[in-house]
Amino acid sequence: MTTAPTFRLEASPAARTVLRVENLGKIYGGLVALRDVDLSVRAGTIHGLLGENGAGKSTLVGIMSGQRKPTSGTIYLDEKPLAHVDVQAMEKAGVFLVTQEPMIIDHLSAAENLMLGIWPKRRFGFVNWRKLRQDAERMLKGTGIAADARAGALDAVARRKINILRAMFSGGKVIILDEPTAALTVDDRAQLFDFMRRLKSEGVTFIFISHFNDEILEICDAVSVLRDGRYAGGSEDVGSLTSEDLSELVLGRGLVLFEREKRQFSAGAPAVILKDIRSGTLDVPSLAIRAGEIVGVTGLPGGGGKELARALFGLQRASSGTITFVDGEARTLPAHPAEAFADGIAYLSDDRRKDGSISQMSIAENISLSAEVALARGAFMNAEQERALSQRYFQSLGIKAPNSEVAVDTLSGGNQQKVCLGRVLATKPKLLMLDEPTRGIDVGVKQDVLRIVDELSRTGVSVIIISTDTDELVRAVDRVLIFHNGRIREELAGEAISRSRLRNLG
Numbered sequence: 001m002t003t004a005p006t007f008r009l010e011a012s013p014a015a016r017t018v019l020r021v022e023n024l025g026k027i028y029g030g031l032v033a034l035r036d037v038d039l040s041v042r043a044g045t046i047h048g049l050l051g052e053n054g055a056g057k058s059t060l061v062g063i064m065s066g067q068r069k070p071t072s073g074t075i076y077l078d079e080k081p082l083a084h085v086d087v088q089a090m091e092k093a094g095v096f097l098v099t100q101e102p103m104i105i106d107h108l109s110a111a112e113n114l115m116l117g118i119w120p121k122r123r124f125g126f127v128n129w130r131k132l133r134q135d136a137e138r139m140l141k142g143t144g145i146a147a148d149a150r151a152g153a154l155d156a157v158a159r160r161k162i163n164i165l166r167a168m169f170s171g172g173k174v175i176i177l178d179e180p181t182a183a184l185t186v187d188d189r190a191q192l193f194d195f196m197r198r199l200k201s202e203g204v205t206f207i208f209i210s211h212f213n214d215e216i217l218e219i220c221d222a223v224s225v226l227r228d229g230r231y232a233g234g235s236e237d238v239g240s241l242t243s244e245d246l247s248e249l250v251l252g253r254g255l256v257l258f259e260r261e262k263r264q265f266s267a268g269a270p271a272v273i274l275k276d277i278r279s280g281t282l283d284v285p286s287l288a289i290r291a292g293e294i295v296g297v298t299g300l301p302g303g304g305g306k307e308l309a310r311a312l313f314g315l316q317r318a319s320s321g322t323i324t325f326v327d328g329e330a331r332t333l334p335a336h337p338a339e340a341f342a343d344g345i346a347y348l349s350d351d352r353r354k355d356g357s358i359s360q361m362s363i364a365e366n367i368s369l370s371a372e373v374a375l376a377r378g379a380f381m382n383a384e385q386e387r388a389l390s391q392r393y394f395q396s397l398g399i400k401a402p403n404s405e406v407a408v409d410t411l412s413g414g415n416q417q418k419v420c421l422g423r424v425l426a427t428k429p430k431l432l433m434l435d436e437p438t439r440g441i442d443v444g445v446k447q448d449v450l451r452i453v454d455e456l457s458r459t460g461v462s463v464i465i466i467s468t469d470t471d472e473l474v475r476a477v478d479r480v481l482i483f484h485n486g487r488i489r490e491e492l493a494g495e496a497i498s499r500s501r502l503r504n505l506g
């Protein structure tokens with residue numbers, strides 16, 4: 001094992017420290033989530049926060065923003081120790097946490113949602129609503145979101161953008177972004193980064209949580225790394241670091257990137273044939289996937305990739321369409337997920353909260369649950385088989401928890417995602433559809449997930465991976481379909497699956 005580089009965070013004498021924590025500790029029940037963490041953030045910088053799933057990042061920013069109470073330690077704002085820290089006090093001081101779960105009021109327009117942060121702050125009777133609305137409309141320009149669009153009708157990405165914009169619009173001085181780029185397209189990400197740079201030049205400070213080394217290297221000035229709840233190192237000069245340095249800091253060891261050995265599928269007989277799939281704007285006349293093939297699906301939001309998966313899984317009504325497995329006859333698309341499971345079709349949603357894990361249940365119950373649903377067509381598992389199955393996925397996915405009996409809602413975000421993944425893999429499907437399977441997963445486990453899917457494909461399962469992660473598509477799939485306006489606009493295979501091609505999907 002190599003020793004991780006030991007960068008220390010040296011406070012630059014030139015720059016003022018805006019936010020600092022000292023000896024910060026957090027214990028949940030018996031679990032030590034943070035231990036003696038010292039960290040300072042300079043004003044007007046973008047400060048990256050990195051660490052494996054469960055390292056303590058969300059806990060730390062939860063404390064900094066007043067959402068969680070520390071067990072010990074002190075928070076300093078502009079070098080003044082804070083006696084009382086709660087969300088209201090921190091927002092008043094200009095510290096905002098933007099989480100991945102958008103806090104959006106569906107029946108209001110996009111512009112009105114931006115103004116929500118301002119309303120409670122107006123102490124005097126007179127508010128220039130017209131000016132406020134004009135400002136909100138101006139801010140939405142170029143984001144692809146119409147100012148008068150009803151928020152409830154916006155897709156997940158647009159809702160996340162509104163969430164970020166609102167913190168900015170509310171006059172945030174220190175804006176903490178917890179994995180803001182998950183599932184954003186390359187263009188969206190570039191737009192967000194431009195926006196952050198602009199605000200940085202106006203003096204706004206950002207704390208930016210990400211599992212993507214390339215993002216940290218691109219946008220951050222400084223970085224801090226947590227490992228097992230401790231401060232593991234950092235740098236005030238991100239420009240001097242490489243992606244390998246960051247991985248070593250995060251993992252405490254070097255990282256071996258997974259690379260699928262690309263296989264040639266054009267000659268083989270199809271294992272799954274889709275015909276005349278129509279649902280809303282989605283229109284796929286014909287698509288064949290071979291046994292063991294991994295097909296990547298990408299495109300701009302609303303392009304059709306997600307819609308295809310949802311129609312095939314019975315989550316979205318299709319006006320026409322059939323699916324034929326090699327050993328069966330053509331059937332109409334399932335009308336319901338239970339029907340899809342029974343047909344051997346599994347789907348991992350990109351929305352963990354909506355149709356992902358059942359949070360009060362244990363990890364083991366969650367993993368065996370959908371396997372049981374799938375097995376309902378055949379034999380039931382006995383308790384011993386159930387335990388063996390969930391234990392296998394618990395271990396192979398490296399789920400970080402004391403044991404598999406722990407309730408899912410006490411896990412970190414990335415570990416919850418792994419449980420969801422374990423659930424769909426355990427159903428042993430014929431067609432496996434994964435929507436953003438490595439979103440929120442740390443750089444080490446991401447390699448494991450790609451490896452597990454690769455191994456599964458070698459047992460003959462046909463796989464569709466819907467992804468906005470260019471790197472994942474380049475390294476892990478055999479063929480890429482680029483969707484646009486509901487149709488497959490382009491198909492890439494072999495060497496044609498390049499980063500440069502996938503970075504420009506517009």
Ligand SMILES: Nc1ncnc2c1ncn2[C@@H]1O[C@H](COP(=O)(O)OP(=O)(O)OP(=O)(O)O)[C@@H](O)[C@H]1O
Pocket residue numbers: 028029031032033051052053054055056057058059060400409410411412413414415440442
């Ligand atoms: N409410 C809670 N009750 C019990 N344990 C918790 C709770 N919230 C977090 N934990 C535990 O604290 C540890 C740190 O979790 P945290 O969510 O801060 O990690 P993280 O670095 O943000 O991870 P990820 O990258 O997966 O989001 C984990 O072991 C997690 O299981």
